[in-house]
Amino acid sequence: MTQETTKERAEIPQEDKWNVEALYRDLKAWQVELEQVGRPQEKPHWPELAAFKGRLGEGADVVKEFLTLSLALDQKLSRLYTYAHMRYDEDLGHEDHKKANGVMQILTHDFHQELSWAEPELLALPDSVTEAYLKNPLLEEYYFYIERIVRMKPYILSADKEEFLAMAGKALGTPVSAFSSFNNADLKFPPITDSKGSQLEVTHAKYLSYMRERDRSLRKNAFQSLHHSFEGFENTICELLNGVVQKHLFNMRSRGFASCLDAALFPNQIDIEVYTNLIGTVREHLPVLHRYLNLRKKALGLDELHLYDVYVPLIEEIEMKFDYPTAEKMVSESVAPLGKEYQEILHNGLKNDRWVDRYENLRKRSGAYSSGSYDTMPYILMNFQGAFHDLMTLAHEAGHSMHSFMSHKHQPYHYSHYPIFLAEVASTFNEELMFAHLLKQDLTDLQKAFLINQKLEDIRATFFRQTMFAEFELTIHKLAEQDTPLTPGLLKEIYRKLNEEFFGPDVVLDPEIDIEWARIPHFYNNFYVYQYATGISAAHALFERVTQGGDEARVAYLNFLSSGSSHYPLDLLDHAGVNMRQKKPVEATINQFDQLVTQLSNLM
Secondary structure: OOOOOOOOHHHOOHHHOOOHHHOOOOHHHHHHHHHHHOOOOOOOOOHHHHOOOOOOOOOHHHHHHHHHHHHHHHHHHHHHHHHHHHHHHHOOOOHHHHHHHHHHHHHHHHHHHHOOOHHHHHHHOOHHHHHHHHHOHHHHHHHHHHHHHHHOHHHOOOHHHHHHHHHHHHHHOHHHHHHHHHHHHHOOOOOEEOOOOOEEOOOHHHHHHHOOOOOHHHHHHHHHHHHHHHHOOHHHHHHHHHHHHHHHHHHHHHHOOOOHHHHHHHHHOOOHHHHHHHHHHHHHOHHHHHHHHHHHHHHOOOOOEEHHHOOOOOOOOOOOOOOHHHHHHHHHHHOHHHOHHHHHHHHHHHHOOOOEEOOOOOOOOOOOEEEOOOOOOOEEEOOOOOOHHHHHHHHHHHHHHHHHHHHHHHOOHHHOOOOHHHHHHHHHHHHHHHHHHHHOOOOOHHHHHHHHHHHHHHHHHHHHHHHHHHHHHHHHHHHHHOOOOOOHHHHHHHHHHHHHHHHOOOEEOOHHHHHHHHHOHHHHOOOOOHHHHHHHHHHHHHHHHHHHHHHHHHHHHHHHHOOOOOOOHHHHHHHHOOOOOOOHHHHHHHHHHHHHHHHHHHHO
16 A cells, blocks of 8 residues: 555554554553552552562462562553553654653553562572472472572672662663664754755665665765764764663673673573574675675676665566555465464454554554564554565564464463564564465566565575674673773774675775764664574574474474463474574575575576
8 A cells, every 4th residue: 555645543444553442442441550550659659569578488379479469460561551652653743642651661660670679589598498489389380480580599689789770770771762862863964966966865764765776876875974974973872882881791790790791691591602603603604695795796787886785676676566455465375384273363363353553644653563462462563555575574573473472372471471582583484484475476587586686685684784793792892891992993993894704805895884883773782683693594494394394393383482481592492493502593594595696696
């Protein structure tokens, strides 16, 4: 669907909106539950939780009563928050919904602060007591939940220190919010001209669009406009990034971890080798990426391939448009390898149950995401325009939503949230299903080449580029651990060297690329980016296993989707048939990329 003018929210038909009324009839009904559950006017909000303070050593029955109460409150707050943020995202200018969202952000922070005493108290108990709790049938349903807490014992501080760290959280988060405000609101880019002399404005969203245009002058001018703007604030941004690194360093040293990476990976029992193997394996196979970049240079007919040339499609945009009903039908058809039950649940969710907020409206949040809470349907925010990208985004978000649906259905609340390490596996798996489904259609060679080029770019951006980011992140944290000052000059030097190695001999590195580190928001999330690369590797390995392995492999994958956080992430992937402690899944992704390069070369 392509709309000539963007509509107001009230003009969007009901069937095209997500079924938010299934959560609460309206804001008044939400407010009634907020007063009952959140008690925003009272401090502390939940004295019944504080009543357990000092009592967790009295016996398994007391611990069970406390966990049952605190998790029930958490579940109700999650439902309240889901409604508030979804209504706010429908129209960012709606004052009442904006206020409701703000109230829930404060309440969520307060909830965690009022519970900050609990884990230290549990961990202060003698080992014999916590071991007895783990063996007690009364606490069987909470075994893994408690085991994860007990495992953190060497790194949990006393109750008063933990309360201090909880209170310090807002202050330590300032660099993140400051960069977000600077990057999204304050920073302006100078206008540019295209090859015809027309003046154009530059924004973050338009920059990405310009990088895909055939007009090379436009791409170059946009590249320079954006990066020169960041360069003008390199000292400020360096201090903001350093502030985040220092926050991680503070956490690592105060808790006694061996490194910042160790502190980030330990809670989910991710082996450090998973991180270092990813970087090492990708580095070993960089010639595969260089081969693709060489093909890109030849296909575009360029004497020199610059970094503003690496996003333009090799195949000029072909007519692949989809209205929403067609996209919805194709997504449902593509998941047939996962069985009839999975397919019917997704079909009904997308078509009849109104999981999806389909189209753009004025002041609606941009982009796409999957949301929802434990006792609700999954919800998908879209801004569907009918392009190929929208089709793949719907497939991606449907993967997230079905992961949530199945984990919520099969797990108790405290195991229903899958960890970030696994979050991109199910969504990328469904993208693989859609790609395979599209290639089975009656396509011309040009259409096949277009699809393969799109797939190659997805892997390059999600796998190779994110691995380069992961190495940059690891390098700057190691330097901070050695008390080496992070300066703009040092960051630019590190970043340029990585680009030289990853892009190889066929790409000209313009000086502007040295500052690109300054515009990457993910560097403000603690060792986050590597999970895109591991996620795509695990998803590809599981896709190959399911589509070639019959019912046993399919059932193992569906069990994985149903497992939430009932075990550690690497163990859940092991049960599904993929060992991420080994290099094999990463190497398989690289081999897939290499084969696609060959296919594209043969089609062009």
